[in-house]
Amino acid sequence: MAVYTEIGDDELRDFTALYEIGEVLSCKGIAEGVENSNFLLTTERGNFILTLYEKRVAPQDLPFFIGLMDHLAHQGVACPTPVRARDGEALRELCGRPAAIVTFLNGMWPRRIDPAHCAGLGGALARLHLAGASFPMVRPNNLSVAGWQRLFHSCAERAGELQKGLADELADELAFLAAAWPRELPTGVIHADLFPDNVFFRDHELSGLIDFYFACTDFLAYDIAICLNAWCFEPDLSFNVTKARLLVREYRAVRQLSTSELAALPLLARGSALRFLLTRLYDWLNQTAGALVRPKDPTEYLRKLRFHRGITGPAAYGIDG
């Protein structure tokens, strides 16, 4: 949860006057999105989300994110649509930060995941990948192998504070993944952060995807691997093969997976587990006193990583060959 920036009265009035969204009736900071300040804006025309991009989002990446949401929404993907001001611009500045207004999506993210959620997710993810194919912009994934190495080096010395011997284990894992990481798999726009809090449902029907601020260009199957990690483990970290099977089955009903994509899933899942382990470890080691956000537990992803190390093929996830 995070609201970092307080918007002044005059600033908000001047900013919203640039749009054709009617009078602002209410503007409340909402406890969603760890990276940015988000406000639920109620106007005469309905609800909108106003986002101020805080320092963790690189300003040069914003045209990619905004352009992608615009593209996907026009391709029929249920995602926030950037609202353009009268001058046609959707990306502006407010309180000295980049800012945008996007449409409000109905639905709630599931607190308790059941298999039906995973089925809905699989289909939506595949449709996202198909819709992204015609998006012309490219953004390399700065949280892939090279990025993990950078993160690891900034954490290695203190990794033992989390768990004894962790630095050695991570170094070995990184060396393995750097050597084994796939070079040729179908590539395109991926969401790269499709955790349950970024997926809205209305009574088990998926109603929208949000938070495209890690989206990038990478292996499409890597997005599936991220979802396997984020959706298919139970709270006790046992792996639910029914969820994984439904997720992948509904994905494949929309977009075919090649034999090499299927075969790569255990490796991609290891990489994805390492990615979230490293960013959480970094945040855990670099907590600032008085921060309003509690860091997430890195050991959750360490345990997931170890699980995937024991997997030899997609069948062990419950996925048909």
Place this chain on the structure above:
Amino acid sequence: MAVYTEIGDDELRDFTALYEIGEVLSCKGIAEGVENSNFLLTTERGNFILTLYEKRVAPQDLPFFIGLMDHLAHQGVACPTPVRARDGEALRELCGRPAAIVTFLNGMWPRRIDPAHCAGLGGALARLHLAGASFPMVRPNNLSVAGWQRLFHSCAERAGELQKGLADELADELAFLAAAWPRELPTGVIHADLFPDNVFFRDHELSGLIDFYFACTDFLAYDIAICLNAWCFEPDLSFNVTKARLLVREYRAVRQLSTSELAALPLLARGSALRFLLTRLYDWLNQTAGALVRPKDPTEYLRKLRFHRGITGPAAYGIDG
């Protein structure tokens, strides 16, 4: 800002099914209200606020607060109206906590106070006091003299951590106020926490008052004193007599102030400053590691208290006799 409780999917569905508010389209934790968990609930019928009462609100006080909002709203005061479920009850339980849904108020609280806000506040405060006169319930103010003494005793030993000599200064102030505190002034329902973030405006027109969870039965003029402290000091803590004059003038245009109420204002303002100084000092000394709420600065109210000590009569606030 605070959202303490996460509401489960099934719990929210079962809870909202008890009301005639239509399908829930969205439920987002909002960064308002330090004491409770607040959610902006969007349903087919519009926006509502769902509040879960956390441990700082005593459950036995809730019928007073809910009853008061209901009473005031029916008297025409712009404040949240408790929404009754089909069984007629407005106060229920959710996630093991007392919970209520109230109507959504349009408007925003002012980040930068100007004199027109204070004028609007004065009139609204007087109308609140008049409307409260017919409310039958009574709730003693547990944050008046006896409450200050209890708070002081729990903080005295460590008060010096904030400022050297503070314990002695507070002990003297408490002794003075205990002896001098008025015994006979017009009494009724007061809001008791009417800070700017509890007062909504639409383009300088006051549109509503929220957060009645400190409301109680006390001297009506004490509410004015709280507002003088909360609204009439500039960010540099200089006192703006124009704001105070407008606030009191517009109050008196709705409800007469007696000579004894006017004469008591400096004393009531000292008491009010001490009240917020003590609660902030308590919170500052008892911060919990990992808490999501940054404690407010107690020294702000220490400086306000010292200012009021030098005031001999209401004229020094810019208030006409």
